[in-house]
Amino acid sequence: MLDIRPVLLVIGALLSVLGVAMFIPALIDLALGDAQWRVFAASGAVTLFVGGGLWLATRKGRVEFTRRQAFMMTVLTWASLSAFGALPFLWSGVVPTYTDAFFESMSGITTTGSTVMSGLDGMQAGILLWRGILQWLGGLGVIVMAIAVLPMLQVGGMQLFQAESFSTAEKILPRATQISAGLTALYILFTVICGSLYYSAGMTALDATVHGMTTVATGGLSSHDASIGHYGSARIELIAIVFMILGSLPFILYIQAMRGQWKRLFIDSEIRTFFMLLALFISIATFYAIETNTFTGIEALRHSAFNVVSVMTGTGYASTDYQLWGPFTIAFFFFIMFIGGCQGSTACGLKVFRLQVMFQVLKQHINRIVFPNGVFVKRYSGYPLADNVSAAVMSYFFLYVVSFLVLAILLQMTGLDFVTSLSGAGTAIANVGPGVGHIIGPSGNFQPLNDVAKWLLAFGMLLGRLELLTVLVLFLPSFWRE
Amino acid sequence: MLDIRPVLLVIGALLSVLGVAMFIPALIDLALGDAQWRVFAASGAVTLFVGGGLWLATRKGRVEFTRRQAFMMTVLTWASLSAFGALPFLWSGVVPTYTDAFFESMSGITTTGSTVMSGLDGMQAGILLWRGILQWLGGLGVIVMAIAVLPMLQVGGMQLFQAESFSTAEKILPRATQISAGLTALYILFTVICGSLYYSAGMTALDATVHGMTTVATGGLSSHDASIGHYGSARIELIAIVFMILGSLPFILYIQAMRGQWKRLFIDSEIRTFFMLLALFISIATFYAIETNTFTGIEALRHSAFNVVSVMTGTGYASTDYQLWGPFTIAFFFFIMFIGGCQGSTACGLKVFRLQVMFQVLKQHINRIVFPNGVFVKRYSGYPLADNVSAAVMSYFFLYVVSFLVLAILLQMTGLDFVTSLSGAGTAIANVGPGVGHIIGPSGNFQPLNDVAKWLLAFGMLLGRLELLTVLVLFLPSFWRE
């Protein structure tokens, strides 16, 4: 029998944190004299009651996880947090159904940023803040999970980063609990700096707080329907670019940088590739924006840089509707959104290191074709790449494509059109936010979709955020066999 | 210095064959009293002159191929045959430009079946026949190439089939020249039987000939604008289903079956998987056609079976416009078209064995995640699967996806809409034929596209037909280094 006590213990503890977090918007609404503070207080009380109860009932005994418990814990934690995080949306009446509330909550906590809400500009402060807090907590959860849980589960080649010995040849594996504190402090620091810069650039305190949280989390939820485009400010866009990028780099390297290993930030192979890809895509977008007379000169660079960074990192802020830039940009932005950022960051998507590994495997294959008698070693970051790691990465890619296709077909079965199905599936699994087309494109939202589609998309977000396999193994009979 | 004499010798010989083939439509048009026989006679004369000249100039000396020569020979042969196969289309005036003629010719010889022509129902017999002959020759070329050339080049995991010892444990490697004759005889036999059945089911002699050739080649060009839907005959559709499937199975197994090894046709792992996939997809399509009240009962099964077989094998005949079946079918058919048939058949696409290999790698990865202490061997057809083969297959898949994405982006840059770009790229690389949407969908054609798009698509067809890498290595500097 599987012992679910430790699983429930973690869920209880994290639900309690979520419950406490709900009192922040409650206090803000109360301070602003908005009666809606009661919704947050009630949601917080319920969540805290359930979470605290679970925690109290299970806290006795040792806390150790078998692999099966770790998988269950990861998936059930994210699902429960979404379920309870939805309460304020439902009880405040800003969305009509629990489906919508759950969608918004899942979109928040997975840092996806797809929304079923509109009319944000006149919305109560508490709700806007809550969306920001959900994404912020989700982003923090992802960083901790990527360092503490995923390498142990060896999902999709993440064992590459298991001991850090791979790229440093040092035997320092900082324990999850030790580094979690450092990561959290750093994450708070980034958020505070980003929010302060936004404030100094002209945002209101509320907007600066919400955008600070959703930028560092590469989440992309905004407190305005027009997203960052609301401000039309190059300075704000520049701040966003810098912090979206900072959110997409491996957080563990910041910790090491603070310990004096600055150089690693500049020699890390994944970071270099990430910047090379950004530079390439920004150049292409700028060139075409000028070529098609959409923008001129520095304006073309500004909008290209912002939108490429926003889409590739999976943040999903919009400054202008890139669908209006001319015909080429739609497929271009649709495809770069699958890439995402670096491992161990708040960004989602395929991750840059997987692209690098696949490119290495392809290079080896091509070399073997051209020089059948040669011996070719594939390398990552200078070190030989084990076959089981590259096989894991390639399998992950295969599963990523298949999951996308199956989700797109299921979405179309619910009655959505081809473009909405395709881009909806992509934006959910890559945790980007907006899709393509007139319904869920950068200037639309997910409200008009049917309920089944919303549940499917919410599942797709969870799937993408937890690196697919973490969720999918739970559906395998062999996983449950004694 | 690379000696291109043997390369030119093969090109010369095959151009001569193509030139001779042009006299067949010439004779038919002459017999029918159509003045257009002169176009074919002139095209044939020019092609034969160039081909024969090349052959005469290079026939002295030994014919041996280094790997580099083999790659060059393969790519240049297909390109030259397309270039000369285009002459009758241009000179007869059925298409306005050489771009269109080359597109039609490349689409024919790669067995893709995308067309820039309409008004087929009133077209001269010679032209219709020529499109059939191009596809038929292309289909034969692919089978011979898959057995004689590709395993030697080890492209995309084809070394799995290099010695046949893999799946038989026998040491019989039939030499290319020996088996080519057997394959050709069998291919002719299939075509004759298929054409005769079509004729007995009510097609005219011309239609039966053209469709016989394009069915066995899984090519899909028709002598009617409405494709097979023109006849509205369940009997004709059934014949088409049987021979599209026969064209999608490994031809080498037919040869072995004729030598008494019947059983292998039924135990071959790729064939079984191919049929399982067909059964699965036909069931899904039938279920939804009934569920959405598009068709009832046996009619639902009929149209589902025909269209699933036609799209998955990459034949591309249309019986009805499946885009009108309801919302779900577009993404569904769009995705199954990437699969294709078995290796060593006339079908293109990813190929079933690659899906099997990737599934095995994924299974191994999942097993390793769930049971980190277990030892898991991946197998194909009962035999252990070497890491270099699975890496080759996974690389191929990665490259397949990347090629599709890049082609789609380039197509959109030329000004095509999102759906046309996406489905055009897919249908070209998978050699299917029709795309999705109101321009290039099952009831449209490729005429309205711009010239750059047509050249890009023609290149995509060649890329897909020659298993990507055969073409792409030629662009590598390392390939040309001494």
Ligand SMILES: [K+]
């Ligand atoms: K996002």
Ligand SMILES: [K+]
């Ligand atoms: K075809």
